[in-house]
Amino acid sequence: METIKLAEKYKDEMIRTRRTIHMNPELSNKEFDTTALIKEKMAEFGIETVDIGMKTGVIGIIRGGKPGKTIGIREDIDALPMPEETGLPFASKNEGVCHSCGHDIHTTTLIYVGKILNEIKDELCGNVMLIFQPAEEGGGGASQMAAHKYYEVMRPDMYIGLHVSPAIPVGSIGVKYGASGGSADTFNITVTGVGGHGAHPENFVSPVTIAAYLITQMETILARENDPRKPAVLTVGSIHGGTKGNIVPDQVVMQGTMRTLDAQLRTDMKAALKRIVEGCCATMRGKGVLEWESDGVPVLYNDETVTQCIYDAAAKVIGEDHIVIGKQPSMGSEDFSVFFDYGPGAQFSLGTQTPGKPETAYGIHNARNVFDEDCLPVGVAVIVQAARDFLK
Ligand SMILES: [Zn+2]
Ligand SMILES: [Zn+2]
Incomplete structure (x- = not known):
């Protein structure tokens, strides 16, 4: 039939x-x-x-x-x-x-x-x-x-x-x-500095400043590393740190999503993000740790x-x-x-x-x-x- x-x-x-x-x-x-x-x-x-x-x-x-x-x-x-x-x-x-x-x-x-x-x-x-x-x-x-x-x-x-x-x-x-459909990977970044009183920058390492700088650096992967003919997304969707204006926290945590339409680009971007997170934080006297959630999916x-x-x-x-x-x-x-x-x-x-x-x-x-x-x-x-x- x-x-x-x-x-x-x-x-x-x-x-x-x-x-x-x-x-x-x-x-x-x-x-x-x-x-x-x-x-x-x-x-x-x-x-x-x-x-x-x-x-x-x-x-x-x-x-x-x-x-x-x-x-x-x-x-x-x-x-x-x-x-x-x-x-x-x-x-x-x-x-x-x-x-x-x-x-x-x-x-x-x-x-x-x-x-x-x-x-x-x-x-x-x-x-x-x-x-x-x-x-x-x-x-x-x-x-x-x-x-x-x-x-x-x-x-x-x-x-x-x-x-x-x-x-x-x-x-x-x-x-x-x-x-x-795109690959999709969720990342978590922990930026660790040294907390203290906001009045004394000589005594602390601000993870807030590092995180702010880091986000703009991460975006250079899209603008200055990737093949512009291959689409990709890097979005930081959440960022948390601190409790009050004059207290510098020890840590800032952020979470984001990375998407591509190409398996090799997915691998390359993961490596680039690790390099920038670790390198950028180290340059500013902090420590950056990048972790990927296990439920990432391929293209x-x-x-x-x-x-x-x-x-x-x-x-x-x-x-x-x-x-x-x-x-x-x-x-x-x-x-x-x-x-x-x-x-x-x-x-x-x-x-x-x-x-x-x-x-x-x-x-x-x-x-x-x-x-x-x-x-x-x-x-x-x-x-x-x-x-x-x-x-x-
Ligand atoms: Zn759905
Ligand atoms: Zn569905």
Whole structure:
């Protein structure tokens, strides 16, 4: 049967499932009910699940009728710490938590991709790994799955997945060849001096002055070291030190984010930042220590071949006039990229905007954004078609 028809058949069921997940959003690493619901659905459909020792998240396995390659289909399942303000009858029941990044739609899509691929598994040459990843919004869910060696269950030859996009009309998808999302690394800098009475600079080393100077020095990495054709961001978002105007503190701490679209640049900038933090502080008689948080993610680089596979599948399912080709990458990050260290992959955008309805175009991470549920069979069909084509 035509893939879009296979997907349309379950549209009502998809909407019901999506609304259940939407009403019960859970924060990163706490997706217990969502995980239980996914497992329930997998059992109901007769899909095998594998425990890799994680508290949340699920891995489902579908073994095709004939031998062949393995496709990994990955979606994230967590919600955000913010109240929902859509006024929908199925709005979040968990105070202060909501699915404003559309991961409820992602989860539902993957559940029904599993259902359909399982129904047609006899025609598949190869296997399907359904990767329901926890903690995309923080908590390093993708890195956790890698640390738990999900790939020892079965090693995907390619990875695909989607993310909702309120910028694209429902019924269409977006693809972007090459770099699509930035690497993202959080850094902490501790500047240590010698505190004392503000009246006696001869007796102290001010970490406040050092920190102020250091921030301007850090920015020379962007202006005076990087290749200007390669975009990068270095933002200090928080700085704390001191309690009163005439007391010089011992320490100032700051935190920031570094983003790039290039793996080598990411490595180079990390080294440059360390050199400047240590060198600048030492020059001014202080001590600077740079530390990186462990949940940094690499550049989301969409493999050309995998992206083409998605494009071709979408052309069959929704037609080429419903495919938007992205020109500009985003400096936003997406930890799907962690999986790309284990094989080529690509993520596409699933349009969720209803033309003429501004509430569907506010954007993700907006408490009032409404996602058009007509996107569900579209997302499912594109992925199922891509899987069918890859496992032909
Ligand atoms: Zn998000
Ligand atoms: Zn997201």
